[in-house]
Amino acid sequence: MSNVRLSNGSPTLERTDARVSEHPKPSICRSLFGPVDHEELKRDLKGHLQEMEEVASASWNFDFANHKPLKGGRFKWELVDCKDLPDFYSKPPRLSRSSTCTTGNNNVDLNGNHSCVVMGSARQPPADSERCESQMDCSEQCHGQRKRPACNDTATQSKRSHTSSDEVRCINLTRSDEHTPRKSSPKRQT
Amino acid sequence: MEHQLLCCEVDTIRRAYQDVNLLNDRVLQTMLKAEENYLPSPNYFKCVQKEIVPKMRKIVATWMLEVCEEQKCEEEVFPLAMNFLDRFLSVEATRKTTLQLLGAACMFLASKMKETVPLTAEKLCIYTDNSIQPGELLQMEVLVLSKLKWDLASVTPHDFIEHFLSKLNIHHNTKQILRKHAQTFVALCATDVNFIASPSSMVAAGSVVAAMQGLYLKSQDSSLSAHNLTNFLSQIIRSDPDCLRSCQEQIEALLESSLRKAQQYSVSTETKHAEEEVDLSCTPTDVRDINI
Structure with a gap:
């Protein structure tokens, strides 16, 4: 249904000026419901993200945390050389405004794309496992299978070392999640 | 030509303009179906x-x-x-x-x-x-x-407002004001719990009627009278006119109560708010500022 959305182009005239860059009005900067217990929040979020990771792992038969394929799913995973892929998979994005966060994302973004683009969009998403087999052959012909670029390892390592990359790993995860619904209803997203 | 394109690279926000080809019935019908999701x-x-x-x-x-x-x-x-x-x-x-x-x-x-x-x-x-x-x-x-299952392309009241406005035979400038007011009502509704369950099309239609009422545009053309407009829009969104009318009244009541609150607030606090309030007394355009 998303194809239906109108780009509203918001015809209201006042909105054409660029984002105000000055410091936010202090009256708007406020904490609404008292102090946040960051430890608790961290635990909550971690639990949720772990759950999502498990779901994604099961549906892609891939261990995203360790970047290892899992046995016995619908997919057969193989390595590809990143040189065989279009360069937008390895090219850094246009702007890297915030240093650490963004770069962290990129690396994993990249991997996330690898893992799902190769499988998901090389052909029409497989509706069943037989189709999947034939799809594998084709995608091998076209551009081989994914090989993780060097940055991958850094992502895996840093995941353990500090929190911000935790989310990074899960972005990776859910990227593939994003493609999952496509299988059941390919029309939906485009 | 290509050189000219380069000249456009100025430091303002670039945005897509409205594609009028999308303001057709097929799209509207699909939106009405989609909004439930x-x-x-x-x-x-x-x-x-x-x-x-x-x-x-x-x-x-x-x-x-x-x-x-x-x-x-x-x-x-x-x-x-x-x-x-x-x-x-x-x-x-x-x-x-x-x-x-x-x-x-x-x-x-x-x-x-x-x-x-x-x-x-x-x-x-x-x-x-x-x-x-x-x-x-x-x-x-x-x-x-x-x-949200990665489905972020919600149909919003704004999508509907464009369709409704395209069906109204009014001057471009009037349309602009009407749109602005209707959008203000939509924002107001989004802050209120009573509209959580209202479909986007209903909120949009109610907002357009309320805006029309508020602007006293009705007198010029009989087809734009509140009664006729309500009937017209309720047909479009396939709803009961009474239902739409009550939505509109709810919106107007919400506006009134938030204006009242805002006035109390601005009297007791800053003068800046008071200014906005003066604006508001003739038009509801700045309700959103006031609402704060």
């Missing part, structure tokens, strides 16, 4: 939430609107963010202390959906008085995406 559950306060009560939604909504206003977000961002928030709360019991983080994540996502230059995580965290950290916001973002 994006309705939050109407009673999530009772059925899902343990800590969150309607009053807290109002508080976080008001804050979100203020942020969107100050950041000059596109009009659609705020209602879309509220739709994300309601849909999330419909499926996930949330702590009170996480509600603002959720609100920030929803704005973050809505802004990315609708804007050329989206809000940054850092900026949003500043608006929470640094009570949350960018890392937490990013994690929350993923969680929201997952709970």
